[in-house]
Amino acid sequence: MTDAMTAPDVSALDAADPLAHFRARFQLREGLIYLDGNSLGALPMATGERLAGVVGEEWGEGLITSWLGAEWSTAPRRIGDKIARLIGANAGEIVATDSTSVNIFKALTAALSLRRERTVILSEATNFPTDVYMMQGIEAFSGGRVKARTVAPDDIVDALGDDVAVLLLTQVHYKSGRVRDMVAITRSAHDAGALVVWDLSHSAGAIPVDLNGANADFAVGCGYKFLNGGPGAPAYLFAAARHHAATPILSGWFGHARPFDFEEDYDPAAGIARFQCGTPPVLGLAALEVGVDLMLEADMAEVRRKSLALGDLFIELMQPLCDTYGFVLASPRDHAERGSQVAYAHPQGYQIVQALKEYDVIADFRTPDIIRFGLTPLYLRYRDMVETVERLERVCATRAWDKPHYYQRAAVT
Ligand SMILES: *Cc1c(COP(=O)(O)O)cnc(C)c1O
Numbered sequence: 001m002t003d004a005m006t007a008p009d010v011s012a013l014d015a016a017d018p019l020a021h022f023r024a025r026f027q028l029r030e031g032l033i034y035l036d037g038n039s040l041g042a043l044p045m046a047t048g049e050r051l052a053g054v055v056g057e058e059w060g061e062g063l064i065t066s067w068l069g070a071e072w073s074t075a076p077r078r079i080g081d082k083i084a085r086l087i088g089a090n091a092g093e094i095v096a097t098d099s100t101s102v103n104i105f106k107a108l109t110a111a112l113s114l115r116r117e118r119t120v121i122l123s124e125a126t127n128f129p130t131d132v133y134m135m136q137g138i139e140a141f142s143g144g145r146v147k148a149r150t151v152a153p154d155d156i157v158d159a160l161g162d163d164v165a166v167l168l169l170t171q172v173h174y175k176s177g178r179v180r181d182m183v184a185i186t187r188s189a190h191d192a193g194a195l196v197v198w199d200l201s202h203s204a205g206a207i208p209v210d211l212n213g214a215n216a217d218f219a220v221g222c223g224y225k226f227l228n229g230g231p232g233a234p235a236y237l238f239a240a241a242r243h244h245a246a247t248p249i250l251s252g253w254f255g256h257a258r259p260f261d262f263e264e265d266y267d268p269a270a271g272i273a274r275f276q277c278g279t280p281p282v283l284g285l286a287a288l289e290v291g292v293d294l295m296l297e298a299d300m301a302e303v304r305r306k307s308l309a310l311g312d313l314f315i316e317l318m319q320p321l322c323d324t325y326g327f328v329l330a331s332p333r334d335h336a337e338r339g340s341q342v343a344y345a346h347p348q349g350y351q352i353v354q355a356l357k358e359y360d361v362i363a364d365f366r367t368p369d370i371i372r373f374g375l376t377p378l379y380l381r382y383r384d385m386v387e388t389v390e391r392l393e394r395v396c397a398t399r400a401w402d403k404p405h406y407y408q409r410a411a412v413t
Contacts, residue, residue: 007353007386007390008317008386010313010383010385011383011388013309013313014381015116015161015380016383018299018302019302019303019306019378019380020049020389021148021295022378023378023379023381023398024045025044025045025046025295025378026040026042026043026044026045026378026379027043027044027045028042028379029358031192031364032361032362033361033365033380033387033388033391034362034376034379034380035361035362035372035373035375035376035380035386036230036362036364036372037057037224037226037228037365037374037375037376037380038202038206038226038340038353038372038374038375038376039225039372040098040224040231040340041224041225041226041228041229041230041317041376042228043155043228043230043289043402044228044291044294045369046294046309047287047288047290047291049276050286050287050289050290051286052285053282054070054282054286056284056357057392058072058340059111059268059282061317062277066169067080070330072280072282073280074278074284075096075282075286075289076095076096076234076280077092077095077272077273077287078132078289079234079285079288079289080093080095080236080272081094081095082289082293082296082350083096083204083227083290083292084238085206085296085301085318086204086205086209086292086295086300087200087203087209087211087219087238088208088209088210088211088212088214088295088337089212089219089238090158090286092180092241092272093211093239093240093241094236094238094272095236095237095272095273095274095275096234096235096236096285097234097235097237097290097385098224098235098237098277098279099223099232099234099235099279100130100201100235101130101133101134101201101252102221102235102277103220103235103236104130104131104134104168104197104199104220105134105137105138105250106237106248106250106275106277106294107156107218107219107220107237107239107247108121108135108138108166108168108197109138109249109250109355110243110246110247110248110249110275111165111166111195111197111218111243111246112166112240112407113167113246113249113274114195114246115166115193115195116241117191118131118138118162118164118165118193118194118249118407119145119147119165120139120146120147120162120163120164120165121135121139121148121149121163121165121166121167121168121316122149122150122151122156122159122160122166122167122168122194122299123148123150123169124151124152124153124156124169125150125152125153125174126148126153126171126173126175127150127168127169127170128170128174128199130202131168131170131199132148132150133260133288134280135147135148135168144161146165147163153173156185157185157188159267160188160189160192160194161192161381162192162193163304164189164192164193164194164325165194165195165196166194166195166196166197167189167194167196167197168184168196168197168199168200169185169192169196169198169199169207170198170199170202170341171199171200171202172200172201172202172203172269172341173339174201174202174366175203175330175343175366175371175372176332176343177332177338177339177340177341177342177343177372178331178332178338179207179332179336179337179338179339180332181211181216181355182209182210182211182216183214185199186214186217186376186388188326190215195218195243196217196218197215197217197219198209198211198216198218198219198220200218200219200221201220201221201225202229202339202340202341203221203225203339204221204225204229204236205221205225205226205227205280205303206225206226206246206303206307206340207304207307207339208300208304211238211240212254212388215240217239217240218237218240218243219237219238219239220235220236220237220238221235221236221290222235222267223235223236223284223288226340226376227288227292227295228290228291228294228295228325228378229284229287229288229291229292230287230288230291230349231283232284233287233291234281234288236412237260237275237334239272239273239275241271243268243273244271244400245386247268248274248275250277250295251266251268253278253301254277254278254280255268255269255271255274255275255276255277256268256269257270271307278309280320294378295299295378298377298378302377303377303378306377307340307377307380308338309382310375310377310385311331311338311340311341311375312377313382313385314342314373314375314385315329315331315333315342315388315391316344317386317389318339318344318392319372320390321393322344324396325346326346326347327344328344328345328346329342329343329344330344330345330370334376340351340372340375340376340377341372341373341375342372342375342376343366343370343371343372343373344370344371344373345369345370345371348402349365349366349369349370349371349387350406350409350413351401351402351406351407352371352392352395352396352401353371353413354401355367355400355401355403355404355406356392356395357396358392359391359392359395359400360391361387361388361391361392365413367413368413373388
């Protein structure tokens with residue numbers, strides 16, 4: 001820190017933090033400040049043992065009998081019911097399976113099947129790319145009958161014309177962390193005769209979500225971000241009970257009413273089970289369940305309160321660096337509009353993120369110039385905010401980022 005900045009004493013905040021005890025439930029190396037839990041959540045201590053049990057006993061000893069004996073076959077719905085408690089859904093409205101991208105396809109095509117007279121899938125142009133790519137794939141597959149349409153973020157509601165079948169929107173924007181008003185937008189879409197698919201990848205486990213309170217139609221989201229389910233964890237799909245008659249286009253045998261009757265023709269299962277496709281990813285689901293169980297132990301209102309407090313502190317501490325080194329806040333200050341991350345724009349953003357690793361701080365970079373600092377209240381401390389800004393100050397003051405190899409963009413940022 002420069003002399004002008006004296007680090008505030010936040011030890012009282014950490015001492016009074018009702019979530020502080022959760023940190024010991026994660027494997028985190030001393031000294032490391034991990035601000036990328038919005039991209040890959042940290043490893044829960046219990047995951048290794050659980051996976052060893054699933055591999056050694058359930059798979060190794062139980063072999064195929066574990067589909068029933070170890071309840072593998074019902075894991076997608078069991079874990080779906082647990083995720084439902086985190087995001088305001090009912091039991092029987094969520095399955096945990098497949099990737100978010102695949103679940104976007106399933107949810108969009110299900111919604112299209114409920115609005116056959118309409119042809120447009122609407123989204124915002126700056127949505128997470130895979131969401132828009134999946135829309136474009138559906139357009140191509142439909143031979144152009146279905147149109148993928150994107151508009152500027154603030155034009156979404158005005159773009160809800162009478163040709164829009166379904167709106168696909170991410171509740172918390174992956175770069176800025178801006179939060180959309182799920183209640184108001186869902187109502188506008190319904191008033192316009194459209195359905196909505198909400199992408200909750202940066203919401204579940206990060207902010208309180210009430211899908212049924214918002215009268216949501218469909219939702220999808222990631223298991224490996226704030227839910228700490230591990231790299232490539234299964235994602236989840238929510239379909240409101242009133243939409244369970246929608247026709248699944250990915251008509252795989254695990255969504256069949258009687259998969260083990262091996263019938264010749266597809267007959268979708270009743271309820272949420274029809275939104276499954278193939279054999280569930282059992283190992284991934286086991287790790288995901290540990291992360292979800294851990295999240296369920298925390299009071300979501302406390303998680304939100306701490307997330308906002310961490311963000312407020314971080315934004316305040318960053319102000320001198322904005323003035324001196326040119327960081328520009330790219331996230332809303334307003335609590336109602338800010339998710340669980342704080343982003344800054346900086347022309348040397350990529351190099352700065354690389355240099356921060358030398359100082360044992362992991363953040364991430366999103367093109368063209370955004371540095372994201374993910375705030376995960378279960379394992380971050382107030383003092384981590386102070387130390388991050390101190391280390392970032394050193395990176396800037398010493399120009400540690402200005403090294404030739406930091407100008408080479410890696411394949412994963
Ligand atoms: C992370 C993320 C995804 C990732 O999708 P995968 O299929 O799991 O790779 C999708 N949408 C949004 C909004 C995301 O933030």
